[in-house]
Amino acid sequence: xxxxxxxxxxxxxxxxxxxxxxxxxxxxxxxxxxxxxxxxxxxxxxxxxxxxxxxxxxxxxxxxxxxxxxxxxxxxxxxxxxxxxxxxxxxxxxxxxxxxxxxxxxxxxxxxxxxxxxxxxxxxxxxxxxxxxxxxxxxxxxxxxxxxxxxxxxxxxxxxxxxxxxxxxxxxxxxxxxxxxxxxxxxxxxxxxxxxxxxxxxxxxxxxxxxxxxxxxxxxxxxxxxxxxxxxxxxxxxxxxxxxxxxxxxxxxxxxxxxxxxxxxxxxxxxxxxxxxxxxxxxxxxxxxxxxxxxxxxxxxxxxxxxxxxxxxxxxxxxxxxxxxxxxxxxxxxxxxxxxxxxxxxxxxxxxxxxxxxxxxxxxxxxxxxxxxxxxxxxxxxxxxxxxxxxxxxxxxxxxxxxxxxxxxxxxxxxxxxxxxxxxxxxxxxxxxxxxxxxxxxxxxxxxxxxxxxxxxxxxxxxxxxxxxxxxxxxxxxxxxxxxxxxxxxxxxxx
Numbered sequence: 001x002x003x004x005x006x007x008x009x010x011x012x013x014x015x016x017x018x019x020x021x022x023x024x025x026x027x028x029x030x031x032x033x034x035x036x037x038x039x040x041x042x043x044x045x046x047x048x049x050x051x052x053x054x055x056x057x058x059x060x061x062x063x064x065x066x067x068x069x070x071x072x073x074x075x076x077x078x079x080x081x082x083x084x085x086x087x088x089x090x091x092x093x094x095x096x097x098x099x100x101x102x103x104x105x106x107x108x109x110x111x112x113x114x115x116x117x118x119x120x121x122x123x124x125x126x127x128x129x130x131x132x133x134x135x136x137x138x139x140x141x142x143x144x145x146x147x148x149x150x151x152x153x154x155x156x157x158x159x160x161x162x163x164x165x166x167x168x169x170x171x172x173x174x175x176x177x178x179x180x181x182x183x184x185x186x187x188x189x190x191x192x193x194x195x196x197x198x199x200x201x202x203x204x205x206x207x208x209x210x211x212x213x214x215x216x217x218x219x220x221x222x223x224x225x226x227x228x229x230x231x232x233x234x235x236x237x238x239x240x241x242x243x244x245x246x247x248x249x250x251x252x253x254x255x256x257x258x259x260x261x262x263x264x265x266x267x268x269x270x271x272x273x274x275x276x277x278x279x280x281x282x283x284x285x286x287x288x289x290x291x292x293x294x295x296x297x298x299x300x301x302x303x304x305x306x307x308x309x310x311x312x313x314x315x316x317x318x319x320x321x322x323x324x325x326x327x328x329x330x331x332x333x334x335x336x337x338x339x340x341x342x343x344x345x346x347x348x349x350x351x352x353x354x355x356x357x358x359x360x361x362x363x364x365x366x367x368x369x370x371x372x373x374x375x376x377x378x379x380x381x382x383x384x385x386x387x388x389x390x391x392x393x394x395x396x397x398x399x400x401x402x403x404x405x406x407x408x409x410x411x412x413x414x415x416x417x418x419x420x421x422x423x424x425x426x427x428x429x430x431x432x433x434x435x436x437x438x439x440x441x442x443x444x445x446x447x448x449x450x451x452x453x454x455x456x457x458x459x460x461x462x463x464x465x466x467x468x469x470x471x472x473x474x475x476x477x478x479x480x481x482x483x484x485x486x487x488x489x490x491x492x493x494x495x
Contacts, residue, residue, distance in 0.1 A: 001037070001065045003232065005029035006335040007344040017066040017127040020120075020233035021137070023226035024208045028347070029340075030332050031232045037062035039243075039283040041258050048247035052089045053080040055247065056119070056240035062282075063236050064123070066130050075126070079118040084108050086463070090115065090241045092248050095391050098416050099406060100254070101399070101423045102245045109179060110426035110462045111321075112272070113150035116229075116237040121154045121161065123233045124225065128160055138222045139163040140207060140488065142200035144268060145172040145321045146425060148190070149179040151227040156185035163227065164189040164491055166200040169478050172320055174446035175429050175465060182471035189491045190475035193484065196314055197268075198326050203484040204228075213485065220492055229271030230328050238275035243284055245420050255418060262419040264290035264409070266402040268324030270299065272422060274332055277369060281336070286369075287417050292405035293374040294319045294397075299327055303372030306363040308346075309355035317377060318433040319397040321424070326350075334358070337365040371413075375404035383407075384427075384437035394459045396430045399423040400437075426462045428453065 002013040007029030014022070019031040039047075039062075047055045053076040060076070061069050080089045085106050093101045107114025128137065137160060141151045148165040155163045167180060169192035180190045193200050207213055208224055217224060229235050242263065249255045263286055265273035273291055280286040293300045295315040302308045310325040317323055334343045338358065349356035358366075375383065383400040387393045395403065402421045410416065427434045431449035435441055439456060443449040447469040454461050479487055 001063055002034045003031045004034055005340075006032055006331050007340060007347060009340050009344065011340070015066050016064040016232075017130040020123050020231065021127040021131055021133060021225060023224070023231040024205075028205070028209050029343075030230050030328070032332055032335055033063055036278065036281045044243065044246065044284070045250075045257055047243060048250050051081065052244055053077045055244050056080065056237060059240040059243060060236055067123070067126060071126060075119055075122040079122065084114070084118055090244055092245050092420070093393070094254070095387070095393060098410065098419055099403070100249065100418060100420050101393070101395075102241065102420050103423045104241060105424065105426045106462070107150075108153050108464055109146065109149045110429055110464045111146035111150060112422065112424040113146045114153075115241055116234045117147070117150040117154035117227060119237045120227060120231070120233045121158050124161065125158055127233075133223070135218065135221050135223045137161045137225045138217060138488075138492065139225055139227050140204045141165040141227045142197065142204045143167045143172075143180075144197040144323060145176040146429075147228060149176065149183070152180060152183045152185065152188050152190070155227065156183070156188060158187070162187045162189075162222075164191065164488060166191050166193050166204065166484060168192070168196050168200060169194055171196050171316060171323060173430050173432075175431065175450070175468065176320070178447075178468050178471070179464075181473045181475045182468070183474060191487055192478035193481045194478065195481040196316075197324050198310075198314070199481040200484075201228075201326060201328065203481050207485050207488060210485075216489070217492065222492060228328070229269055235271055235275055235329070238272060239279050239282070242276050242279040242286075242420075246284055249418070249420075258285055260285040260287040260417060262286070262288045262290060262409075262415070262417045264292055264402050264406040264419055264421045266292045266319070266322060266398045266422065266424055267299065268293070268296070268322035268327065270327040270329035270333070272424070274329045277333060280369065288409075288415070289370050290405055290409050290419070291370055291372040292402040293372065294322045294380065294401050295374065295376050296323050296325055297374035298325050299330070300372040300374040302330075303366065303370050306358045306360075307355065308350065310350070311354040317397070318380060318430060319401055321398055322401065333366070334362070338362045371409055373405035373408045375401045379404045381437040384434055388438055388457070394427045394434065394457055395423060396425040396427040397433055398425055426465065427459070428461050428465050
């Protein structure tokens with residue numbers, strides 16, 4: 001298996017270890033596999049007999065040819081089968097005959113990003129050895145809330161790796177912010193920015209694409225890499241949990257082998273749903289991919305019209321991890337349906353004007369797999385309330401967006417195909433908003449809301465969030481987005 005950039009019309013290839021080490025292609029594109037491995041129904045049946053970590057190792061082995069299956073099994077076991085995921089990594093819960101919740105938030109930061117970021121640091125560490133890298137990897141992360149903490153926890157105190165996370169100061173929940181600013185570790189740094197997630201993400205991309213920065217860091221013994229879903233090593237592990245969900249549904253008799261399912265994913269940066277699309281291309285029987293957005297519904301509009309336009313009002317919502325107007329991983333989808341030449345054209349247009357329009361052939365290809373919907377704040381609140389009162393099931397705002405969009409899809413199409421909805425965060429990460437959806441109680445702050453929500457529902461607070469307000473704050477720095485490079489260089493010089 002070799003990889004290439006989404007924007008490279010010359011199709012230069014790279015090894016799996018190299019793309020995991022490098023993160024972003026030199027031309028600003030994203031790395032993608034040159035071909036998609038196929039799994040037959042017999043392969044899926046065999047996967048169903050394995051534990052989660054074995055399923056993941058098998059999927060990764062199809063993409064990461066630089067790694068032995070033994071290495072992948074060891075790393076997946078350490079990531080998923082230990083104390084980090086008490087009770088199991090990705091349980092699936094039946095809500096109705098049509099709707100099933102895939103809970104991806106049982107890891108050490110109570111968010112789905114753990115599913116990739118518990119294994120990715122192990123893959124990167126091996127990649128450094130496999131490529132004979134002598135310099136230290138400097139991981140730069142832009143986060144809309146959950147990626148930052150998951151990456152900090154995953155990379156904490158790993159040799160030859162340092163990590164710096166940027167988050168929008170007023171664009172994450174108080175719990176998310178506390179999770180990051182109280183992070184411990186000798187190789188971590190956290191910095192808030194005055195701006196939104198897109199500002200943070202653009203700042204990181206600019207640093208990556210600046211060759212003078214790369215040289216300056218190299219002179220200091222560092223090279224840049226990424227833990228965001230622009231890195232294939234972050235995205236590939238996400239493919240596995242869609243296969244795992246299907247296996248579990250087959251094992252418990254919910255579906256027959258080969259029966260198609262739908263998948264609904266709350267998404268902003270398009271990485272999680274793109275992983276499901278890769279699973280579909282590999283042979284997982286997925287009928288429709290339902291793209292769920294919040295009020296920042298740039299993806300919904302794109303899937304309806306074929307026009308991507310980030311020139312619109314930005315909304316700060318109760319589902320902040322989806323408050324994104326530049327969906328980076330959409331570029332990978334465009335590559336697979338339109339090719340590198342058109343993808344380069346679209347990305348250049350996005351960079352220059354903030355928008356692009358795909359051709360009719362590309363639009364038709366997307367329509368075969370995707371449907372897009374969105375839920376505003378009122379709909380999100382109503383969905384949280386509905387699933388608690390009707391099903392005794394507590395969900396966070398991001399998951400509520402997905403349930404709302406899945407219901408909209410069923411109402412519009414009449415399609416009652418069994419649908420897996422990715423539940424991406426513990427409701428306690430957004431306790432204040434969840435509490436407001438269920439009662440008239442007014443907590444003083446997000447931290448007080450944790451205990452109040454627990455008292456109201458009896459649902460246990462997950463272990464990563466207990467007593468979070470008692471932890472020492474280690475990072476207080478907040479900067480303008482234009483000063484991100486200066487902050488990175490200062491961090492390196494201080495080490």
